[in-house]
Amino acid sequence: MAEHESSPLAQATRDAFLETVETTDSDAESPRIDFDGLLVEVDDGAYVLETPEGVHRGLALEDLERSLETVAPYVSNWYFWSHIVGGEGTARRAFLRWCEGTSSADDEAVPARYANLEDGIVRQWGQLQLTTRLDADGQGRGARQYEIRHVDDAAVDLEALETHRDPYDAREIVTEDADGRYRPLKTAPTLVGGWVFEGLSSADFVETVRTVYPATVENWHREQHDELDVDHWLEAAERQTGIYDVVDELPREALEWVTEACCVDSQCLKRREWHYTEDDHLEVDGGDGTFPCREPCSLVIAAARKWAILESEEEKTWHLELTTSELNQLAEIVDAVADDRTDQIREADVYDGANRYRARYLRAKRMDEGSLRAESHEE
Numbered sequence: 001m002a003e004h005e006s007s008p009l010a011q012a013t014r015d016a017f018l019e020t021v022e023t024t025d026s027d028a029e030s031p032r033i034d035f036d037g038l039l040v041e042v043d044d045g046a047y048v049l050e051t052p053e054g055v056h057r058g059l060a061l062e063d064l065e066r067s068l069e070t071v072a073p074y075v076s077n078w079y080f081w082s083h084i085v086g087g088e089g090t091a092r093r094a095f096l097r098w099c100e101g102t103s104s105a106d107d108e109a110v111p112a113r114y115a116n117l118e119d120g121i122v123r124q125w126g127q128l129q130l131t132t133r134l135d136a137d138g139q140g141r142g143a144r145q146y147e148i149r150h151v152d153d154a155a156v157d158l159e160a161l162e163t164h165r166d167p168y169d170a171r172e173i174v175t176e177d178a179d180g181r182y183r184p185l186k187t188a189p190t191l192v193g194g195w196v197f198e199g200l201s202s203a204d205f206v207e208t209v210r211t212v213y214p215a216t217v218e219n220w221h222r223e224q225h226d227e228l229d230v231d232h233w234l235e236a237a238e239r240q241t242g243i244y245d246v247v248d249e250l251p252r253e254a255l256e257w258v259t260e261a262c263c264v265d266s267q268c269l270k271r272r273e274w275h276y277t278e279d280d281h282l283e284v285d286g287g288d289g290t291f292p293c294r295e296p297c298s299l300v301i302a303a304a305r306k307w308a309i310l311e312s313e314e315e316k317t318w319h320l321e322l323t324t325s326e327l328n329q330l331a332e333i334v335d336a337v338a339d340d341r342t343d344q345i346r347e348a349d350v351y352d353g354a355n356r357y358r359a360r361y362l363r364a365k366r367m368d369e370g371s372l373r374a375e376s377h378e379e
């Protein structure tokens with residue numbers, strides 16, 4: 001069996017391994033340990049120790065103990081997942097495994113994964129860059145350390161970022177965007193950068209991700225197991241009461257515009273999985289996000305209430321006088337506001353229809369007291 005360069009196993013790891021091997025029911029046919037390529041079983045009264053690199057048969061307990069250092073990465077990896085992470089079947093555990101690339105069919109063997117963990121395995125979750133490394137102080141137990149930073153800060157020196165270790169510090173980070181405006185939608189792609197959470201334990205790491213993007217780990221996990229309970233628009237709308245009772249009156253076609261306004265990737269990093277109903281799908285693309293959206297969120301419900309009321313108004317034909325350029329300018333202003341780029345338009349750029357001076361000129365020429373000078377045909 002090939003020897004792998006690694007730290008010696010910690011005594012706690014060795015003790016836990018031997019205890020597990022010894023205390024498992026000796027009559028049981030199933031292996032004493034079967035995890036990530038490490039297999040320990042009893043055959044004909046003797047232990048068998050097997051990894052993808054080779055197999056030892058006919059071992060007494062003392063032989064088994066002596067052989068552990070030859071498969072140290074497999075043993076410390078087993079210890080980390082069974083004794084430090086635990087939580088078999090939980091979203092937390094599945095997410096941590098995904099973070100080090102162990103959730104796909106072409107998982108790498110533990111020694112290769114350990115080599116990658118030395119450098120750091122990087123994943124992206126929304127606007128978060130997640131890095132998993134072997135903990136230099138805890139390698140004999142397979143311990144990992146985790147780092148979280150904004151994807152835009154991927155190349156920034158650690159010293160240049162504000163360091164955090166408490167998951168709940170993230171509450172403040174997610175509150176406002178770069179312009180100091182409140183972020184009502186935590187999955188909007190407006191997360192500010194300039195910070196790093198480093199040296200996190202697995203528990204604090206998951207807690208930090210949950211604070212930045214609430215419920216995303218759980219819903220991603222449900223989806224992995226085909227258990228995502230999607231609430232489509234009509235069910236969610238019909239459940240609303242009080243001032244939101246009107247949202248189920250929103251016309252079917254208007255829901256396409258709602259999702260285009262609020263749910264596309266440029267506005268929200270969740271991948272929308274809900275439609276009008278289970279059988280009536282929306283044409284607007286749900287997006288490419290890593291984590292799913294299982295129901296219309298409160299921001300969409302609140303906005304839809306306004307649109308439901310506005311859509312109840314009758315359409316009219318209006319008469320107003322505009323030059324062709326002025327008509328085009330109205331479209332340019334709407335575009336600039338919808339794409340949130342009005343503050344990028346320079347004051348001197350009077351060629352842009354959404355330029356402030358151009359807009360002020362149009363208002364002075366065509367508006368009275370906040371309204372366009374227009375008449376409806378019925379008037």
Ligand code: SF4
Nearest residue numbers: 262263268293296297
């Ligand atoms: S409903 Fe739309 S905006 Fe709200 S979280 Fe889901 S995808 Fe994002």
